[in-house]
Amino acid sequence: MYPTDLTDSAWQVIDQILADKRKRKYSLRAIFNALLYVTKTGCQWRQMPNDLPPWPICYYYFWKWRNDGSWERLNKTLVERRRQKANRHASPSVGVIDSQSVKNSEWGVVPKGFDGNKKVQGRKRHIVVDTLGLVLVVVVHAANQHDSPAARAVLSSLARQGYERMSKILADSAYGKNLADWAMKSFAFILEVVKVSELAGFHVLPMRWKVERTFAWMIWSRRLSKDYECGCSSHESFVYLSNINRMLKHL
Structure with a gap:
């Protein structure tokens, strides 16, 4: 367990939005926790702790969700929910x-x-x-x-x-x-x-x-x-991840 790990209630929100029920060796929750860990600690992909999913798998999902616009869509959905929680x-x-x-x-x-x-x-x-x-x-x-x-x-x-x-x-x-x-x-x-x-x-x-x-x-x-990113789009994705992590603490 790491301080960046999603709570059960936070994961329920993410799981509902992602709506991906495909079976896989490593759960999406574990992969999402790993991406939040990298965002918060700033560690290199290859320096991720061994008790997290392998870094190539985590990077694959980071890359996939970056390229298909998932980070932007997830951020927008959570912004709307966070604003409603604040009576806006x-x-x-x-x-x-x-x-x-x-x-x-x-x-x-x-x-x-x-x-x-x-x-x-x-x-x-x-x-x-x-x-x-x-x-x-x-x-x-x-x-x-x-x-x-x-x-x-x-x-x-x-x-x-x-x-x-x-x-x-x-x-x-x-x-x-x-x-x-x-x-x-x-x-x-x-x-x-x-x-x-x-x-x-x-x-x-x-x-x-x-x-x-x-x-x-x-x-x-x-x-x-x-x-730290070679591509601008990767840095943009980490900005969204940081914002997503902060919003999840208030939902």
Whole structure:
């Protein structure tokens, strides 16, 4: 038993969503526990403890669920359930967008770049969260991409998730008017930008702090302390896994 292992009630939720009753040598619950262990501890696949399912099997399911969109679908379903548990509408109407530059541990992999503002060589994880701080969507890209053009891929992915009430996105001054016009024309999203320069002294920007809190929550999962993945989609999957693990504790 590990602290990351699913409780019986948490597994019932996951099992109901996955709805995969095929017989296999290693149970899906054991495999899911192993993936949560890797996410939380940050260990290498080949360094997984021997009492967990073999790492090639765990990696296979991680890869399979990454490529068929299962992580996104599972995350969306749990977001809706978590919001209902908090007496909110299942579909959020307001999102908060921001990015975080993280170092990349691998050399010779693409895409990656240098963020001149944060002085970080690596990638950016670009997220939209709801007012509870739950990750709605994540897109990972090279750190040298400016937030405003890169956000088009983020908002496009958010639109594909199917949150029917989503109408307003809160952003900082890194996102310009061109993006706001594009978001309104493409998806009817209202992009509301709050500029720090318009405020006198230090202020906690309304709602904007919630996305920063989510970035802080991510670091609790050591696999996300850096970008250890060769592919951007794998890092995105670990972000969803971290978010899923956090939501399961409140269902």
